[in-house]
Amino acid sequence: MTTVSTADELRLYAGLLWNNAFGPKYDLHKIPGPPGYWLWGHMPHLMRPDYHVQALEWADKYGPVTRFSLGGQHIVLVSDPRLAATVLGRGAGALPRKSIGYSFFDLATNHLGLRSFFTTTDEDHWALIRKGTAAARYFVVALKHAQELAGQVRLAAAAAHRGRGVEMQEQVEMMLLDVFLEGLFEMDLRRINSEEVGHAMNLVLEEANERIKNPFRKFVNPLLRPGWTRSVSRAQRLLGSLYGRIFDTTRARGVPPEDETLLWACLARIKDPKTGTPLTREQLLPEIGAFILAGFDTSSHTIAWCLFNVAAHPDVQARIKAELAAAGLLHAGQPNCVTPRRGGGRGGGALQLTYEDLPRLHYLNAVVDETMRQGFCTMYPVAATGSVRETTAPTRVGPYTLPPGVVVWPMIYALHNAAHNWERPGEFLPERWLDGRDTAYASARDAEVPAASASAPSAAASDQDGSEAAGGGGGGGAGRGPRRFMPFSEGLKGCMGQALGLMEVRTVLVSLLSRFWFDLAPAMGRAESVRRNQQIALTLKIKGGLQLLCTPHSGAGRGKGGGSAASAAAGAGAAGAAGAGAGPRRGAAGAPAGAAAGGLN
Ligand code: HEM
Known part of the structure; x- marks a missing residue:
């Protein structure tokens, strides 16, 4: 089990400063980049809250490979898809x-300085956990909770004062937390105060994010802001006790049967290669935390930003309703949120x-992809800003040879928004995704990526095979250029929960x-x-929350043009939008093992 002490970190920073001043530079100085200060x-420049936007500005100004530095650390920002x-x-x-690029994550997974498979430099440990959990069946309780959420929104909307909205970002965060605790670990939610846990996570992530920009904060904060430091420690302990409770509960279930593939069972079966015994409490706690964090924040903020985009673009919203209506999924005029069993439909309820x-709702999925392209919801720094990698020997990156110890940052936000990769990148255009899956790829003329590092794009990948496998490696398929859309990152260490995340978001x-x-x-x-x-936590969130006016479709519902949502949908070109999206309805038969029996809603 790797731990990182304060002394280790100080040594590391001193090494970086030394390296910056006296280490070999190779081609570093040839890489274009903004002028900076000698020591800092x-x-x-990056102290601004939206520093991902600053990085994008550099990518646009200095090109697909650009350079800057943070203290002693040289960083090469890559926004070239290939x-x-x-x-x-x-x-x-x-x-x-680059391990230190992820160490902030440890703050939220444990308070002992223990590394999880997500942050460790020990590749064997990473492989042990990744392989051990690869078969995990991410059971879909998302539906149950999504339906409950709809009920809660209805109540909150009814209770809200005229003109006042319902705070949706936090509601979705709490819901996703419940999905994780119940669905992946089979925890009894009545015994967990999700609100308290959610707040603790947000607090710890806020601190973690600040530390990325200013690593010295760890050392000066206890002196300058002791109250804040105490709150962060309290939040860490609260999270630690939740992970401990998860460990105790799942361990008490004994050895899981071989055919049990929920996440808790997969983790319980992993054995320490040195002792041959199941992993200890100390070993598993950070892993439990890593899974919860990696999945809850990313998916919930994706949903919040999608709702924001939909609310900000009534035409887009109407088109989604049209698609839902054509698929028989619109709950227009229903008195409550209880979904009828099969047998409802176009003539009656939804x-x-x-x-x-889910994969047939093409327009809805285009809205999700376009929201993810804009980068609002990908993981940080793991993705809002990109996956952070490191050179360990002199390495060629494009035309440049870099010395060891340089951070190479394929920054997903820049990849998704740079002018050299997209037309009209600043505009929210779900339509760009309707042309087909090739949208995820740069043009074929750039296709020099080795085939061995190829993987499919996010939504399209899971639609195609329904698998819950992690993202694969690099470039495009036959005839395609390299991927320029990778919200789940790429390669061996790409997202493990891609299919689960997309399913939750869409559901x-x-x-x-509806x-x-x-x-x-x-x-x-x-x-x-x-x-x-925007505010960066682990992912980008909406600062101050997302207040939405939520009008139920029943009777008082309204949409573009002032009629009911359903009629707005119809008026928004239902035939075109929905025709592309939803084919004739089929029964639930054939739903993959991950899907709840009988339906998702
Ligand atoms: C919309 C939702 C999600 C987004 C945008 C997202 C994004 C990402 C990204 C970009 C990475 C790569 C990090 C890197 O390159 O270093 C990653 C890794 C990871 N994700 Fe997700 N993720 C999402 C949902 C989920 C869910 C639901 C889970 C639940 C199990 C999950 C579990 C993980 C894990 C365990 C890793 C680390 C994999 C490893 O280190 O081998 N993610 N995610």
Whole structure:
């Protein structure tokens, strides 16, 4: 079990400063980049809360490979799809994770300085956990919770004062936390205060994020802000006790049967290669925390940003409703949120959503992809800003040879938004995804990525095979250029929960959008200012929350043009949108093992 002491970290920073001043530079100085300060480098530039936007500005200004530094650390920012795929992929040119770039994550997974498989430098340990959990069946309790959430939204919307909205970001966060605790670990939610846990996570992640920009904060904060430091420690202990409770509960279940493939059972079966015995409490705690964190924050903020985009673009919302209506999934005029069993449908109430419906809702999925492209919801720094890799020997990255110890940052936000990769990158255009899966790839003329590092794009990948496998490696398939869309990263260390995450996002969106019309509450101000008001936690979230006016479709429902949501949908070109998205309805038969029996909604 790897731990990192304060002395280790101080030694590391001293080494970096030394290296910056006196170490070999190879081609570093040839890489274009913004001017910085000698000692601090570009730290002052990155102190702004939306520093991912600053990095994108550099990518746009200085090109697909640009350079800056944070204190003593040289950082090479890559927004060229081909190079990013190579660096993250499995073939020659692939680089290991930069461990310190992830160490902030440990703050939220444990308070003992223990590393999880996500943050360790020990590749054997990473492989042990990754392989041990690869078969995990991410059981879909998302549906149950999504439906409950719709009920809660209805109650909150009814209770809200006129013109005041319902705070959706936090509601979705809590819901996703429940999904994780119940679905992956089979915990009894009545015994867990999700709200308290959610707040503790947010607090710890806020601190973790600040430490990425300013690693010295760890040392000065206890002196300058002792109250805050105590709150962070309290939150860490609270999370630690939750992970401990999960360990105790699942261990008390004894040896899981071989055919049990929920996450807790997979973790329980992993044996320490040295002792041959199941992993100890100390070994498993950070892993439990890593899974919860990796999955809950990313998925919940994806949902929140999708809802924001939908509320900010009534035409987009109406088109989604049209698609849902054509699929028989719109709950127009229903008095409550109880979904009828099969047998409802176009003549009566809405049909029950099945797993098979999800990939067929093309327009909804385009909205999700476009939201993820904009980068609001990918993991940080693991992705809002990218997966962080490191050179361990002199390494060629594109035309440049880099010395060891340089951070290579295939920054997903820049890849997804740089002017050299996309047309009209700043615009929210779900339509760009309707042309087909090739949207995820750069043009074929750039296709020099080794085939060995290829993997499919996010949504398209899981639609295709329904698998819950992690993202694969690098570039495009036959005839395609390299991927320029990789919200789940790439390669061996790409996201393990891609299919689960997408399923949760889509399911919750269908569940809510089939029942409510959403508008931004007046308190949110203009959409543009909300977009500028991002706050980075583990992922980008909406600072101050997402206040939405939620109008149920029943009777009082309204949409574009002032009619009911259903009629708004129809008026928004139902035939085109829905025709592309939803084919004739089928029964639940054939739903993959991950899907709840009988339907998803
Ligand atoms: C929309 C939702 C999600 C997004 C955008 C997302 C994004 C990512 C990204 C970009 C990485 C790569 C980190 C890197 O390159 O260093 C990653 C890793 C990971 N994700 Fe996700 N993720 C999502 C949902 C989930 C869910 C639901 C789970 C639940 C199990 C999960 C579990 C993980 C794990 C365990 C890793 C680390 C894999 C490893 O180190 O081998 N993620 N995720």
